[in-house]
Amino acid sequence: MTRQYRITLLPGDGIGPEILAVTVDILKLVGTQLDIDFQFQEALIGGVAIDETGKPLPDETLEICRSSDAVLLAAIGGYKWDNLPREQRPETGLLAIRAGLNLFANLRPATILPQLIDASSLKPEIVEGVDIMVVRELTGGIYFGEPKGIFETETGEKRGVNTMAYTESEIDRIAKVAFEAAQKRSGKLCSVDKANVLDVSQLWRDRVTLMGKKYPDVELSHLYVDNAAMQLVREPKQFDTIVTGNLFGDILSDAAAMLTGSIGMLPSASLGLEKPGLFEPVHGSAPDIAGQDKANPLAQVLSAAMMLRYGLNEPKAATKLEKAVLEALAQGYRTGDIMSQGMKAVGCKAMGEVLLRILES
Amino acid sequence: MTRQYRITLLPGDGIGPEILAVTVDILKLVGTQLDIDFQFQEALIGGVAIDETGKPLPDETLEICRSSDAVLLAAIGGYKWDNLPREQRPETGLLAIRAGLNLFANLRPATILPQLIDASSLKPEIVEGVDIMVVRELTGGIYFGEPKGIFETETGEKRGVNTMAYTESEIDRIAKVAFEAAQKRSGKLCSVDKANVLDVSQLWRDRVTLMGKKYPDVELSHLYVDNAAMQLVREPKQFDTIVTGNLFGDILSDAAAMLTGSIGMLPSASLGLEKPGLFEPVHGSAPDIAGQDKANPLAQVLSAAMMLRYGLNEPKAATKLEKAVLEALAQGYRTGDIMSQGMKAVGCKAMGEVLLRILES
Ligand SMILES: [Mg+2]
Numbered sequence A, B: 001m002t003r004q005y006r007i008t009l010l011p012g013d014g015i016g017p018e019i020l021a022v023t024v025d026i027l028k029l030v031g032t033q034l035d036i037d038f039q040f041q042e043a044l045i046g047g048v049a050i051d052e053t054g055k056p057l058p059d060e061t062l063e064i065c066r067s068s069d070a071v072l073l074a075a076i077g078g079y080k081w082d083n084l085p086r087e088q089r090p091e092t093g094l095l096a097i098r099a100g101l102n103l104f105a106n107l108r109p110a111t112i113l114p115q116l117i118d119a120s121s122l123k124p125e126i127v128e129g130v131d132i133m134v135v136r137e138l139t140g141g142i143y144f145g146e147p148k149g150i151f152e153t154e155t156g157e158k159r160g161v162n163t164m165a166y167t168e169s170e171i172d173r174i175a176k177v178a179f180e181a182a183q184k185r186s187g188k189l190c191s192v193d194k195a196n197v198l199d200v201s202q203l204w205r206d207r208v209t210l211m212g213k214k215y216p217d218v219e220l221s222h223l224y225v226d227n228a229a230m231q232l233v234r235e236p237k238q239f240d241t242i243v244t245g246n247l248f249g250d251i252l253s254d255a256a257a258m259l260t261g262s263i264g265m266l267p268s269a270s271l272g273l274e275k276p277g278l279f280e281p282v283h284g285s286a287p288d289i290a291g292q293d294k295a296n297p298l299a300q301v302l303s304a305a306m307m308l309r310y311g312l313n314e315p316k317a318a319t320k321l322e323k324a325v326l327e328a329l330a331q332g333y334r335t336g337d338i339m340s341q342g343m344k345a346v347g348c349k350a351m352g353e354v355l356l357r358i359l360e361s
């Protein structure tokens, strides 16, 4: 039977429209092959939304997103809007859509692709086979905790204050996402905190441990954040799925991403309790090469794969996309950002055609 | 004219007494050569202090330390004391002496020694020449901020809370240490914060920027902590001196240390506004090899070099020690922890004799 999904497309700014167009063609083909009917609808976000409506996230866009099964975002921002006040900047649209869809779980894979292993600053034998998923809490912790601000002390000097806080229910829901992600992967979950010093981390560790009892098939371990940062550098292969709070996840997901050496290849997913989730590449809108058919569409394609796996529960289709990307790299096709000697240089559209050809064969 | 310094020695537990004994012999020799009169006094800390006095930091030890020009600590802790309540554990002695001496600045170098470059998990061309100094604030920030604890919310669930806070004067004094450290080094200082999200970081950035006006010879830059973690992995050579708060410094100093691949080689310094500072290796007490003449004394010797440079302002003597360590490695001498093929395996004492011979020649 045909499965139907409504997908909201948010092309955004810079190279966004180009890489998303390539991805939509690929989704259509895979849909035909696997009897999935994708219904695409486009909406505005970021700089282009500011230009057309004055707001980085128009209400209409949020409504369209809410009524869909998944949201596929490309990239936002550009020089043109950099000097606007903060609430009118493209990035504010991104924060607003995450909040508007209640996306509290950020999934950031850091996978070494064998064809690009030389891009890593680490030795090949250290990073070979690295396949890490960082599950980061996205709507709580110190980035949102109250009280916050700059206050005056009794002695008249300024004191800057932020609050790192988590409630039991906030911890439970992100832990659940992480245990389920670990189940879909190797069944290993490492929770990262600073429970030897922080009370909020002690609660975090207690609740994650408790949740672990419901997932006896997942092997749970705990690391302090400073040790986790060390271990990521020392022996990244020891990790599979990592779950951690907003600040620690911000730091560790970026450090883990950098282990691959090719951040332009990485997708991400942001999930809530219900549909729709939001799927987008980690890289930005690259305004310097926009409209020149030079962009690398692979992180966008891999974001669509995450949408299929984590947003629509279509693992077969997800695997098809992931394998096509690996095969295109194995055949030597490279966009400019990942080009190396002896490889075949292609543009954005040509890379898309390579993927279509691989999927058809 | 002879300079006189009173040095308190805290041998502590495990391999502590062995590596400190080697270091004291070296200091005595260098003292004779450079007309420095070191007066050593020993005191108890850690497990050995618990065994003899019931306390991990006896009052007498703190008094002796306060009356000296510098404190040279080896290592504390061991299996024997692991099950005591937290306030009676050896590690509590370490926290207590830092607080008792008001040591708010932690200096953690991460230096690639060319002879040990293969120990790094990063490619040699990436880490060659890396020489980073992380200046971490040690007595403020989220590890100490109030309110903290686990509270009940209105809906009856638990909420864990910690407070990241810095006052202007706390920021100013650590910034001053960092600018002065940068002056003694290459004149480049990178301040790490999360000012795009955190109010406390915005105050941090403002004060560090202001302090920078007093140090026109130091080139100041700023990075967000997630980007700093990425850049440490991507291209560590871009860093010289880094200054940051307690939590970020905890994470980044460990990540930077791990870039070297040989954490057993790294010293550290903790400084206050006045003498004495505390100088100790980053490694632990290694109870499994204690008393077997297998320990690596080089991090302790390098800690003595930091004492000479940052605690006693004797840079000439510091350089002598550092050069002797490099020369011993260049001559192929290795303790078990850093042994590799074709090198000469030596024990702790023999490594000390190698250093003495090099210093005498
Ligand atoms: Mg980040």
Ligand SMILES: [Mg+2]
Binding pocket: A226, A227, B250, B251, B254
């Ligand atoms: Mg640490």
